[in-house]
Amino acid sequence: MKVPFLDLSAARAGIQAELDRELLRVAHxxxxxxxxxxxxxxxxYADFVGAASCIGTANGLDALHLGLRAMGVGPGDEVIVPSNTYIATWLAVSQCGAVPVPVEPIENTHNIDPEGVAEAVTDRTSAILPVHLYGQPADLDSLHAVADTHGLKVLEDGAQAHGARYKSRRVGSTGSVAWSFYPTKNLGALGDAGALTTSDSDVARTVRLLRNYGSERKYENEVxxxxxxxxxLQAAILAVKLRVLD
Structure with a gap:
């Protein structure tokens, strides 16, 4: 018997007819x-995670990149990242002109080690970018304590944590999170898709501008x-899948 390495049809089980209807409806x-x-x-999705705003982007990398830019990360800055993560986390930093500074994980969770983060802070550090691996949230309390001590921003990478909870609250309810809806995710689109959720109104407005040529009003480009x-089309598919995510 041939067993597929990855069977994405499971993500459509029981909802294929509704997905087909939504695709046709939006297409027309x-x-x-x-x-x-x-x-x-x-x-x-903002309601689902408990954030004030959700800003859809073309993919998860852009959500990370634009989130960092909205937080003021730029050339010459350093951003602390996990050593064990998909390259998109590092690319988002380098696309801002900043330098990714890798920190090793905690052995039992494989998430970034807050003690290592504290040791990696320099006078050029501007942000911490933890990744919630395998559905396990990173130690956010400890990471925010480091950030507060040094006046740093925190942007979470939630590409593997849709619906995950940290101390009974959903990831996304207490901070700014970049999400990927790549087809292999537990909330996956039919192609590339992403979003940033946040309750910081300044970050939300800036990401909305940045994703759309720097424009909030047609032919007026602020940044x-x-x-x-x-x-x-992807939004409609994701809306159907979101209703059955839990």
């Missing part, structure tokens, strides 16, 4: 960039942004 709607479909998913918008 005429709204293909931003718009109400995306806003509905953003609102639903040097990029094109990184979560499209409505």
């Amino acid at each position: 709607s005429g709204n293909y960039v931003l718009g109400p479909e995306l806003e509905r998913f953003e609102g639903a 040097r942004g990029i094109n990184s918008r979560l499209d409505p």
Whole structure:
């Protein structure tokens, strides 16, 4: 018997008919960039994690990159990252012109070691970027204690932690988190997709600007942004899957 290495059909089990209906509905709607479909998913996902805002992006790497930029990370800065993570975590830092500083994990959880983070802080450190690996949240209390001591920002990478809880609260309810909805995630789109959730209104507004060419109003570009918008077709698929995630 041939056993597939990865069977993504399990993610559609029991909801295929609804997914098909949603794809056709959005395809016939005429709204293909931003718009109400995306806003509905953003609102639903913000409510799910317990954040004030969700900003959809084209992929998880962009969510990380734009989140760091919105927090003021730039050239010459250092950002503390796990040594054991997918390269996107490091690339997001380098895309800001900053330097990723790797820290080894705790042996029993494989998440970043807060003591190692504290030792890695220098006068150039601007942020800490922990990754919640294998659905296990990092030690956020200890990491925020280090951040508060040194005046650092914290951006969480939640690409493997959709629905995970830290001390009974969902990841995303107490900080800014970048998410990937790559098809292999437990909340996966039909292609690349991502988002940033936050309760920091300044970060939320800046990421919204940055993902859309630096524009909030058409033909008015406030900052040097990029094109990184979560499209409505993916948003509709994610909205269906979100309802059955738990």
